[in-house]
Amino acid sequence: MGEIVTLLKPRLWSFRARGTAGKRDRRLKLAVLGVIGGLFWAGLFALSLRVLTYFRSVDQLGEMLAHKLLSMVLVTFLSLLIFSSILTLLSKLYLSRDLSLVHATPVPGRKIFLARWLESTVDSSWMVGIYALPFFIAYGIVFRAGPIFYLNLFVNLASLSAIASAVSAMLIMTAVMIVPASRIRTIFVFLTLTFFLILFFAFRLLRPERLVDPEFFETTLVYLQALRAPLPAYLPSTWAFDSFTALISGRILTGLYHDALSLSCVGFLCCLMVLLAESVYFKGVSKTQTAAARLFKRSIGGEFIFSRFTGPRGAMAAKEIRTFFRDQTQWTQLFLIGALIVIYIYNFRVLPLERSPIKTVYLQNLLSFLNMGLAAFVLSALTARFAYPAVSLEREAFWLIRTAPISLKSFLWTKFFIYFLPLLVLTEVLIVATNFLLEVSAFMMVLSTVNVLFMVPGVVALGVGFGAAYPDFTSENPMQSVTSFGGLLFMIVAALFIGAVLVLESGPVYTILMAGFQGRSLTLLQWLWTGASFSASAALCIAALLLPMRYGVRQLETQRD
């Protein structure tokens, strides 16, 4: 046990050291993150409380719905824990940089495994646990549960986390014996995304909006029957569910019995996992040390294209594109973008505009205007995922840029253009395709296309600029840098920028559209107001392009001091 604690100490010490280094800066970041996290938590709690209170107020059916919701939350909680555990454990057990150092110590492999497993279990479950709490606490309040319910809550969340982590560890250890660890992550994320997309499309094809249509009321009977169906007895989430419902109805012994079931399962799985680790963990680590062979050795036509990229900027662009497409973790992201575009456009295709009580032409143009904001938010998310980590992705090889005869300004603008062009095309595709589906007026089509042309540079520059101002060259996974303080700041500023542009334009656009519907022309004052609003939003877009880039260059330069 002493060795396991020792193995965990570096993590604890570095956590403590983080608390003392750069105190003021850190406090500010913690405060901002804490406030946002707290608001989100409170929002979840308020929503859960409202929904559960409403359910409880509905006779008979309400309680059934609340219980069904509880079981669904528990199954989702368990699934999220397994997903999170697999990703965390893969890195921690097989891909961490300190593995060779740790495995060179005279500590048995099983203890190294256990220390890493414990660390991963905490890492993968703390956030899921914290954000699951508001629902469970609301559940306890609405159903007037006693203190033992809350104590039981912690026991169950901990045992579900341990079960998810143990099952994930066993799955990973077995999988690594067949496929290299570096590929498993890609395959796993790819499979999960595919699964999610199939589920999404299945759900969309069911057209749930028809449930509000009186013609389809008979489906409610089928739904009610489904609510009464028993839960699978072998699922750990079912034991947790049984334990919660038993305690709420005052059957304490039954509740404790289900807790014992969960805890004994934890014990059994842990023993099984350690036995498996004894026999295969080190073999897997050893296998991971050998470099995986390249999937595609020859590029088709790539060399011809890249030979056109000359000069420092061309070289940087070629390097960026090559490294991007050779990194298998990016492939799943590309798949996700493709799926996102399809879902986005499909959702517009199935909008039941003709049934709306509001005038269709008005609604079409309103939706088109709002769609600019929605597309810009999708763009922000993609920028956060791709453009924000662009500087951090240089990792420790950034010395090459530092010592090369190119300025940091040139370096950062090259990064900007690499991400700007594809993101512009993608956003324009989203806007034009959805506008076609909405059958908007020519004015709205031109307005949204031009507007996006102005907004995309701003959002991408915010991403690249903030990414340069808050780089993380030492991270094992620079893609995660977007969850840092800088990433959060980027998301907030990007949202404010998009919101400000839309607010500035909403008034004049409404006036122009209404004038068009009513067949009258704008007054001089309205023309002046429109001109001023559009000029102000153009100025805002230019500022969003130039200022963050300048800020990013300046911050990168201060790293030399």
Next chain:
Amino acid sequence: MIELESLTKTYAEITAVKDLTLQVPPGQIFGFIGPNGAGKTTTIKMLGGILAPSSGRVRICGFDMAKAPEEAKRRIGFIPDRPYLYEKLTAMEFLRFHAELYGVGGNGFKARAEKELDRFSLLDWSNELIEAFSHGMKQRVVMAAALLIDPKVIVVDEPMVGLDPIAIKMVKDLFRNLAAGGAAIFMSTHTLQVAQDLCHRIGVIHRGRLIATGSPEDLMRQAKTTETDLEAVFIRLMEEDSLGIGGVRHG
């Protein structure tokens, strides 16, 4: 030609390099030696333009690193102690990337790149991803890239780390030939034998201050030792400086 003029670097309360002044003329190999934490890597980073000095100046072939960084850097072949590279590029792609950054990726690139890769026994690996290379192979890729740009100045931090004996001999011969061809080489090292074998002039840095410079023979004279081994000279100089009886000595 490398010129360092009153170069100082401070981090909060720590002075990593203090008032460092020296020149390395074309054709000279200058060895920079000192214990851990003496300020060698900080100096190297300031020379390469990675770190800005708190005060003082770095001039490369007459170009001030603060005023004309691109021109100064264009003339430097920089070789760091740890070869962090773009792992998803092949060796050949990396050399092209490097050459393009330095504006020498045009005609004749392929032949020059193959020559450098061949020199460092990497030609058979030219189309393999760098992520599959060992530490020593990566170090050789960095060296090949640095030489590809035909630098007037070579700044190298711990050149022999990770290299096998054959590569070490090859690098030593290479540096001698480059210096004979007029390149100024600034080399930081812990391996005193390498410094003794290779350097025309050696500078000893301790606690951020240059405490002695000169040829290996000059240093032996300054340390008042009859030992012909640089290690003994080095230890003697360190002891004297720690006791405060040294002062700055130039040979």
